[in-house]
Amino acid sequence: MSAVGYAAVVGQIVVVGAGAPLLTGWMRQVRARLEGRAGAGVVQPWRDTRKLLRKEPVTPVGTGPAFRAAPALLVATSVVAAGLVPLLSTDTPVSSHADLIVVVALIALGTLVLALAGLDSGTAFGGMGASREMTVAALVEPTILLSVFALSIPAGTTNIPAIVAGAVDEPARLASPAGLLATAALAVAVLAETGRIPVDNPSTHLELTMIHEAMVLEYAGPDLALVELGAQMRLTLLLGLLSSLFVPWGIATDASWAALLLALLLFAAKVALLGAVLAAAEVFWAKVRLFKVPELLAGSFLLALLAVIASYFLSGAS
Template sequence: MTQLSPGTLAGLALQLALLILVAPYLVGVMRQVRARMEGRAGAGIGQPWRDLRKQLAKEPISPEGSSWIFTAAAPVLLASTLVIAAVAPFVSTKSPLDRVADLFAIVALLLLGTVALALAGLDTGTAFGGMGASREITIAALAEPTILLVGFAVSARVDSSNLAAIVERIQHSPAEVLSPASLLAAVALAVVVIAEAGRLPVDNPSTHLELTMIHEAMVLEYSGRDLAMVEFAAGLRLTVLLGLWANLFLPWGVATSASPLALGLGAVVFAVKVTVLAVGVAAAEVFMAKLRLFRVPELLAGSFLFGVLAVSSSFFLA
């Protein structure tokens, strides 16, 4: 475990502050890219922050007949995502929390947030909430095993599922990025990131057509501060997922020491990497149509197959 020091504490604080600041702007960048490519002016990259400020000033209202599950889901979703943002090596591998930065623990935290929001959708008793929850759990049941397989593939040569150890190993052995196991794992995780973040072609975050909603169907009944927590958690979750992909397969720039220069460089490089990935995803979405719901399992099954091949390659082509 990394020793507790002012440098490691500063790195942890910097990482949390960076992700909290970047997450809404990243959503704004993606919306703005899509707007420009579709010939619209767009609301600007700061619109998500303005929406959050407006929602935080409003009183939350719970639907009639709902229980504490509906109220607790938003804080649980936000808290689980914040824990991931704190423990994963996005800016630096030297953190006082690196002992718990385990890839399989990250998967469990992602699933915890998904289940909390799905239970909230069911708790409202509405048709759309139940429909969205059912679809979300179906996707999670297919996506989470793929993340576990990717974890096995990238940790096999490190003999550890600790994210900091994996990142440092790839930094010291750049050729491993081009190995069959890494390339297959990168493709598998990319599909899962799209599915978990609720992006096209799996889900459309800007849709207003209830019958095609997945994530949005579960949050229709939220308002005020609760809605602000859900929306912020969704943006932070997107940032975390893109950051995990970037740092597992393109880890250069991540600080391996607690010096101010290394931490500053790590923060800048991380912001650039997730922004480039977000722009690429948003640009690709312009040319995509949403898949029919019954085709989504086929896409996720393909990513699972890539995960299986990645694990096989990591052992047999070592």
């Protein structure tokens, strides 16, 4: 494996880790402008992280190892997934390990450790948030699996770099009924997994509506900084996965420095565009009632299932 492949893995981790707060700041700025406000600026999440890292760590009395280890594990799972998912290149030293099941398992592990931390805090809000989070995850994770699996059928493998490379060579797959259904299903799953409107509101602290915030209310200082960074990295990673699967053009498929640089620029542009669209949509969307969320996620699961069925029959017909 050439140095370009190793650089691609490092570049993916760095761009997700360093760019995640900027993406969050960009989305907040877009939303603020659409609402007629000036906004705090694109780099405000980095300022908040720096401020939290300078504070003294505080651990509530009675919490156990699950609460203390969750922030680091959340960031660690995001870092490993960022190295596996082909955001910049499909030709990396870890491409053979970037299986669909592994990537989804890493995302689910991050969700699980955060839910365990919410339970370990021993508070009513923590337990409530953990219960809601696992209810959402029970429908989101299968939807992500089926959405990508629909694209894996024509590719003949569940290896994500191979799926992306095949989509680059045969773009007609993405315009097929299976591709369109999988796109819609995965988009809804990304909204739910990252706690965005209409499933959750990332800026609320109302006990009747919050899911993610309820699990992290007891965190402070550096631990809260890691939790927020991990959530921002997951948003960037999932938007990057969405763009890599359904808008794969520009991703490097060979060991070339020029192709890798172009892929980096296009990745930043695609994720920024998706973030702006999501932020703009949140201005006009309303959060659905909590009891309606399973219906929304069940609908996305059915779309993913239809995508798999359509992909199977279309592959058989060809």
